[in-house]
Amino acid sequence: MTNVLAIDQLGYKHNFKTILHDVDLTLEAGKIVGLLGENGAGKTTLMRLITGSAKGTGTIAVCGDTQAAHHRSHVSFTEQLRGFTANTRVDRVADFYRTVYPDFDGARFEELVTFLQIDTSLKLAALSKGMKEKVIIALTLARQVNLYLLDEPFSGIDSMSRKRIISSIIKWKPDDATMVISDHYVSEIAPILDEIVVVKDQTVYAHKESDAVREEFGMGIEAYYESLYEGSVQHD
Template identity: 50%
Template structure:
């Protein structure tokens, strides 16, 4: 029996009077790796911010587990959108201590394991990190919480292909059976093999939601080609 992790109904979100998401509906089951795909500006990051409760003004309903409460959604989901506001002179170890104070479910031991996996030094300062290493740090902070839903927004941006593949392999080994992981990524081919489900956002809506295995069997297409078919003839840019 499958259990719904996320239920979104008639979700509309506006920013500066501009509609970003419009009447969006989505049901996602627990325990899956889910690919959230869409062109730049499609609303992927916005949806993650809404799920986590970072963005709070919207129309419709968002439910994680059995709760619509913003406070409980923050507890049930882990999302590190950026490191804006964090003192750039802090070391990675100091940032982890800050997160541990902020989140009771943050595991400093798990964080240290991810630093090793991502080839990061805990004594490095935030200011010294490259764009790719900042992305690795954000992923480590997100995954070090012991919660039910993990939201990874473009986690491999600025990271070379070989390192991306190694990180993805480690993600597969790490994921608790009951945990749900949503990955938004432009490198569709890199993450395709780990996905249980694919969600495509276009024109402010979910235009496709497919089980990954059934997608391949029914369409005879790879996930990457299926995704690209929604943008053929458009001005999509990676």
């Protein structure tokens, strides 16, 4: 298996406060990885460092490329569409993506729009939180890249929408692409995860295959994750 992501000694400080330090992480191609950790653990920061939106120390290689400008052609990230005015319609946002991303698959986007039941004639201001999250997921998954970074795609949305988003992730993830999903609610995504990465104590505290967790500790992903915080399981 080839590595889609290789992080070496990554560190990040904001206003002299350490957010992440000594992060080493390698992800293989074709996996669905859960990036787990409590609020403020540094999950979003880690994703932002990978995309180059945040500036840290250390080395990040995406598909073997260490330059941030080149990372972005391999990575699709769930950005919150802040570059658009509230009056922008969803189909206009899609036009923007179609124009600027050579890897944007319009037909795939249309399929996602149908599957996620998105009304593309709506303006961004008119979207509910769940609907906006669906639009972001559709835009993110419509790109054909090696690494997808989904930052808390289920926060604040109803269970039906969550299930649809999870289904879309399974259905539209290319076989050779890796998908990193950050969340602090583990139960709903646990069944689809190949690996988990736990961010704790400002670093990658644990990185394990889901099957290995079940075999080694005799517990599910959620129980394992909670036990790390309770201190009943020590990571290696």
